[in-house]
Amino acid sequence: MLEIQALSAxxxxxxxxxxxxxxxxxxxxxxxxxxxxxGKSTLLNTVCGIVRPSGGRVRLDGTDxxxxxxxxxxxxxxxxxxxxxxxxxxxxxxxxxxxxAYRRRDGHGIARDLAWIFELFPILEQRQRQPAGxxxxxxxxxxxxxxxxxxxxxxxxxxxxxxxxxxxxLDTLVDALEKVHGEGMTIFLVEQDVATAFxxxxxxxxxxxxxxxxxxxxxxxxxxxxxxxxxxGL
Amino acid sequence: xxxxxxRNVTKxxxxxxxxxxxxxxxxxxxxxxxxxxNGSGKTTLVNVVTGALPASAGEVRFDGHALTGLPSxxxxxxxxxxxxQVVKPFRNLTVVQNVMVGALFGAVGGARDLKTARxxxxxxxxxxxxxxxxxxxxxxxxxxxxxxxxxARALAMRPRVLLxxxxxAGLNPAEIDAAVDLIKRIRDRxxxxxxxxxxxxxxxxxxxxxxVLFHGQTLTEGAPxxxxxxxxxxxxxxxxxxxEAARA
Amino acid sequence: xxxxxxLTPVAAxxxxxxxxxxxxxxxxxxxxxxxxLFMLAVLAESWNIIxxxxxxxxxxxxxxxxxxxxxxxxxxxxxxxxxxxxxPAAGLVPMVFAAVVGLPILRLKGHYFAxxxxxxxxxxxxIVYNVxxxxxGTGLVMPIARTPALFFYLMLATLVAVTxxxxxxxxxxxxxxxxxIREDEDAAAAMGIDxxxxxxxxxxxxxxxxxxxxxxxxxxxxxxxPDAVFRVxxxxxxxxxxxxxxxxxxxxxxxxxxxxxxxxxxxxTQLVALAELFNGLIVILVVxxxxxxxxxxxxxxxxxxxAMARNLxxxxx
Numbered sequence: 001m002l003e004i005q006a007l008s009a010x011x012x013x014x015x016x017x018x019x020x021x022x023x024x025x026x027x028x029x030x031x032x033x034x035x036x037x038x039g040k041s042t043l044l045n046t047v048c049g050i051v052r053p054s055g056g057r058v059r060l061d062g063t064d065x066x067x068x069x070x071x072x073x074x075x076x077x078x079x080x081x082x083x084x085x086x087x088x089x090x091x092x093x094x095x096x097x098x099x100x101a102y103r104r105r106d107g108h109g110i111a112r113d114l115a116w117i118f119e120l121f122p123i124l125e126q127r128q129r130q131p132a133g134x135x136x137x138x139x140x141x142x143x144x145x146x147x148x149x150x151x152x153x154x155x156x157x158x159x160x161x162x163x164x165x166x167x168x169x170l171d172t173l174v175d176a177l178e179k180v181h182g183e184g185m186t187i188f189l190v191e192q193d194v195a196t197a198f199x200x201x202x203x204x205x206x207x208x209x210x211x212x213x214x215x216x217x218x219x220x221x222x223x224x225x226x227x228x229x230x231x232x233g234l
Numbered sequence: 235x236x237x238x239x240x241r242n243v244t245k246x247x248x249x250x251x252x253x254x255x256x257x258x259x260x261x262x263x264x265x266x267x268x269x270x271x272n273g274s275g276k277t278t279l280v281n282v283v284t285g286a287l288p289a290s291a292g293e294v295r296f297d298g299h300a301l302t303g304l305p306s307x308x309x310x311x312x313x314x315x316x317x318x319q320v321v322k323p324f325r326n327l328t329v330v331q332n333v334m335v336g337a338l339f340g341a342v343g344g345a346r347d348l349k350t351a352r353x354x355x356x357x358x359x360x361x362x363x364x365x366x367x368x369x370x371x372x373x374x375x376x377x378x379x380x381x382x383x384x385x386a387r388a389l390a391m392r393p394r395v396l397l398x399x400x401x402x403a404g405l406n407p408a409e410i411d412a413a414v415d416l417i418k419r420i421r422d423r424x425x426x427x428x429x430x431x432x433x434x435x436x437x438x439x440x441x442x443x444x445x446v447l448f449h450g451q452t453l454t455e456g457a458p459x460x461x462x463x464x465x466x467x468x469x470x471x472x473x474x475x476x477x478e479a480a481r482a
Numbered sequence: 483x484x485x486x487x488x489l490t491p492v493a494a495x496x497x498x499x500x501x502x503x504x505x506x507x508x509x510x511x512x513x514x515x516x517x518x519l520f521m522l523a524v525l526a527e528s529w530n531i532i533x534x535x536x537x538x539x540x541x542x543x544x545x546x547x548x549x550x551x552x553x554x555x556x557x558x559x560x561x562x563x564x565x566x567x568x569x570p571a572a573g574l575v576p577m578v579f580a581a582v583v584g585l586p587i588l589r590l591k592g593h594y595f596a597x598x599x600x601x602x603x604x605x606x607x608x609i610v611y612n613v614x615x616x617x618x619g620t621g622l623v624m625p626i627a628r629t630p631a632l633f634f635y636l637m638l639a640t641l642v643a644v645t646x647x648x649x650x651x652x653x654x655x656x657x658x659x660x661x662x663i664r665e666d667e668d669a670a671a672a673m674g675i676d677x678x679x680x681x682x683x684x685x686x687x688x689x690x691x692x693x694x695x696x697x698x699x700x701x702x703x704x705x706x707x708p709d710a711v712f713r714v715x716x717x718x719x720x721x722x723x724x725x726x727x728x729x730x731x732x733x734x735x736x737x738x739x740x741x742x743x744x745x746x747x748x749x750x751t752q753l754v755a756l757a758e759l760f761n762g763l764i765v766i767l768v769v770x771x772x773x774x775x776x777x778x779x780x781x782x783x784x785x786x787x788x789a790m791a792r793n794l795x796x797x798x799x
Contacts, residue, residue: 024309030328035406035408035409036376036377036378036404036406036409037285037376057328133427136271136273136274137272137273137274138271138272138273139272139273160404163403163404164272164319164400164403164404164432165432166272166273166432166471166473167432167434167471167472167473167475168470168471168476169271169272169467169471169473169474170470170473170475171473171474171475174384175363175395192404192406193430195475230407230408231407232394232405246505278665284672286671286672286701305671305676306672307671307672307673307674307675307676307677308673308676310671310673310674311674315672315673316672318672320670322666322668323660323665323666324661324665324666324669324671325665326665326730327661331658334658335658335659335673335675336673337658338655338658339655339662339671339674339675339692340674341674345655346655347655348653348654348655348658351655351658383708389675391673391674445786447692459638465799
């Protein structure tokens with residue numbers, strides 16, 4: 001579904017990404033892991049049209065989306081759940097979720113999807129009339145994911161899902177994402193918490209200094225000695 | 235010997251108690267880990283202790299003084315410092331200037347002139363290994379550097395007690411190891427620490443004791459080995475993936 | 483280097499000495515312009531203390547200017563005090579007023595603070611309009627002083643004083659405290675800074691200088707009424723000059739006053755229509771090209787144009 005070929009990008013004279021290639025197949029969960037400064041944010045910014053690449057191509061389902069503006073890319077079906085949630089804190093949970101469906105015109109579909117989100121995350125239904133800013137970190141992450149799903153994307157991108165979350169919250173989110181995936185969603189997870197990322201994803205890419213240094217099935221990557229030492233802290 | 239004591243601390247927002255009847259001691263020279271699910275009241279508790287928020291009930295005492303009821307700047311002057319969960323750099327100043335503010339103010343007895351303050355700031359920056367970025371603008375730092383500057387600023391205040399609020403968030407495993415090492419060296423300098431964290435590896439390696447909050451109340455406290463294996467803590471906070479990994 | 487340190491003070495003293503000869507050398511018209519320029523420079527530089535260093539953009543400093551003017555007026559006309567007794571009061575009364583008003587007002591932040599201070603200035607004008615002792619709407623007529631040179635030196639002295647205060651702020655613990663408050667007030671408080679006290683002191687000092695200027699102004703123009711000394715345009719001018727030159731720096735507001743007062747003078751004689759738009763145009767210019775002020779752009783030296791282009795791009799125009 002998403003194909004990145006030989007992508008290079010940076011900011012001004014500083015090059016961050018060098019010749020990065022990866023692909024996310026339809027219906028898969030793929031993860032990209034790496035440290036701070038490895039280039040994960042730059043990659044997402046480039047895919048989503050915020051940064052213009054200096055080389056390479058990005059294709060969505062065969063369509064070339066390289067260098068297109070963000071609004072166009074969202075219209076094509078990519079939705080990102082940003083790092084740090086970025087909810088609208090003074091709007092209610094319900095309002096945040098409905099805003100996720102901003103581009104849609106199918107009233108029935110929207111209502112049905114909202115019900116589905118509340119099934120996935122019952123606590124959101126409970127708190128639907130509370131301002132989003134009053135929720136705890138984990139609940140906010142659920143709301144952010146829900147908002148992303150309300151756009152009915154073809155590809156859901158999650159940026160730093162685990163940031164600042166209690167371990168048990170991650171369990172809940174991992175379960176929910178597995179359910180969503182089970183219904184056919186394609187998920188691209190950019191993540192620093194390698195253990196969680198490998199629990200969720202079937203395929204993984206490891207980014208270091210702007211290069212992809214390792215890739216493959218996550219069950220293999222998990223036992224790779226370099227990965228174990230540098231990322232799993234074992 | 236307890237240098238900071240909290241007794242029955244309660245903080246309510248409207249009808250909702252964010253912190254409810256929390257009692258704990260912080261012993262001189264220890265590192266107390268504070269864990270709990272998001273929304274369990276950890277940051278609120280720190281805000282009450284440091285005077286950023288007034289307590290609804292209860293008392294906090296430090297070194298013979300009652301902290302509850304004092305404005306936050308006076309608590310800082312007494313020797314209690316904190317970092318913020320979302321870091322608050324002075325963006326239009328350089329890194330060393332940020333730390334100088336800590337040296338100039340902070341606990342009573344600090345530098346009164348800029349030259350001394352600068353010298354002290356540079357020493358602290360060297361201690362946290364950020365001296366090479368001293369003249370960089372504060373808003374030009376990356377995530378781990380920002381966290382270290384926040385820490386350096388709090389250290390420059392010459393605290394006896396330092397409360398850290400999720401300093402590890404966003405750090406990769408190697409950076410976490412370096413941060414754990416740094417915090418231990420801070421303790422070796424004679425600072426007592428209370429550390430809020432979600433990164434269990436850090437909590438395990440750092441804490442002498444752990445306090446667990448859940449829905450604003452104390453769930454349990456004790457030695458790390460006991461607390462982290464407590465089934466209630468696993469159920470409320472650690473989750474099954476952590477338990478599985480710990481068993482593996 | 484040892485020699486370098488003395489360069490600025492020596493140069494400044496030299497400039498002062500040269501300036502000091504002006505009254506004897508220039509025409510009365512130019513002298514008037516210079517006195518007016520000094521006045522605007524003091525206002526900008528004093529606003530800088532609360533607006534630039536502390537980050538509390540007061541939209542009501544003309545209130546202190548007016549209070550200073552009226553204190554001078556009342557003391558000289560009604561109490562018959564001489565200049566050297568009335569002038570310090572013109573600085574002290576607004577200072578105390580600011581400290582008192584500051585108690586509730588400095589608790590407000592950002593836009594709310596701006597609006598509240600604006601309200602204070604407007605209220606002062608209305609009060610003065612309706613009170614006997616100030617001469618109400620009729621105003622006050624001051625004793626005549628025959629020598630314009632007197633006002634020149636008074637304004638210059640005030641300008642030197644307020645500039646020295648700014649210099650002190652830029653290299654003192656107190657000044658660091660103000661800047662910390664501007665950058666992040668919660669963090670500043672957590673770090674041991676008594677923010678309420680510091681803000682009040684900054685506000686009071688700012689008011690004192692505005693008041694002194696008002697006092698000299700009253701004596702200079704010999705007739706004051708509420709509309710003359712509580713003009714909101716004066717507040718706007720001092721803010722624009724400070725921001726245009728570089729709020730939070732020592733020299734910025736002076737530079738801003740010099741450039742803008744001169745430009746404005748030229749325009750009002752050559753292109754009257756443009757003069758009306760002047761302030762608005764300057765604000766747009768600053769926001770687009772030089773949000774940190776002219777001083778910042780000049781310091782970039784040869785990179786100035788690139789710096790301005792970068793500012794423009796950052797605002798996605």
